[in-house]
Amino acid sequence: DAGVIQSPRHEVTEMGQEVTLRCKPISGHDYLFWYRQTMMRGLELLIYFNNNVPIDDSGMPEDRFSAKMPNASFSTLKIQPSEPRDSAVYFCASSLAKRNSPLHFGNGTRLTVT
Amino acid sequence: AQSVTQLDSQVPVFEEAPVELRCNYSSSVSVYLFWYVQYPNQGLQLLLKYLSGSTLVKGINGFEAEFNKSQTSFHLRKPSVHISDTAEYFCAVSDDGNAGKSTFGDGTTLTVKP
Numbered sequence: 001d002a003g004v005i006q007s008p009r010h011e012v013t014e015m016g017q018e019v020t021l022r023c024k025p026i027s028g029h030d031y032l033f034w035y036r037q038t039m040m041r042g043l044e045l046l047i048y049f050n051n052n053v054p055i056d057d058s059g060m061p062e063d064r065f066s067a068k069m070p071n072a073s074f075s076t077l078k079i080q081p082s083e084p085r086d087s088a089v090y091f092c093a094s095s096l097a098k099r100n101s102p103l104h105f106g107n108g109t110r111l112t113v114t
Numbered sequence: 115a116q117s118v119t120q121l122d123s124q125v126p127v128f129e130e131a132p133v134e135l136r137c138n139y140s141s142s143v144s145v146y147l148f149w150y151v152q153y154p155n156q157g158l159q160l161l162l163k164y165l166s167g168s169t170l171v172k173g174i175n176g177f178e179a180e181f182n183k184s185q186t187s188f189h190l191r192k193p194s195v196h197i198s199d200t201a202e203y204f205c206a207v208s209d210d211g212n213a214g215k216s217t218f219g220d221g222t223t224l225t226v227k228p
Binding site (some may be wrong): 004020031033042045048056063091093095099100101102104105106107108 | 160165212218
């Protein structure tokens, strides 16, 4: 099993540009989660999906952020337009639907907005 | 509402010494508790979890944690650390069985010195 795969590993962009982060969850997992990690706020849950359907997006900071999961093996997190305060490490994680199944995290995308 | 407090932001320790990383939580309902480890430039990975039953939980890499309901604590311990244990450690609490919706602590950086 290749684990959760995120791309790109690093992204540097200028303020105002569109940024798309990608995630491939572990095959067979039912849940997919997007997190943001910063020194100031720690690890924050942005949005999660169950069987490709968005369940809770209350953690999405602004309308500039959007996430999609068109099928069971792919999800995107888009920021448009990007701002310097969006600079962070973004993690994708997946898990089975079984109660208290552990999270499996990807290695993250380090986003720098200049 | 649930919350997690990791009492130490940094813990330096010498190799082969014992270590304890402290975690206190608050929750109004039954809790499920987790410890994760994050190595540099990687995502979080599960060390151990407490769901129910025995209050002493054993995890990977020789770590263990003890659930103490009266003190609302879930401290992580290892009797003898290695250089390779240098990492950031996160305590997390969930009250609904969905690990992905856990509230995470701010993390404790464990530095093992030779």
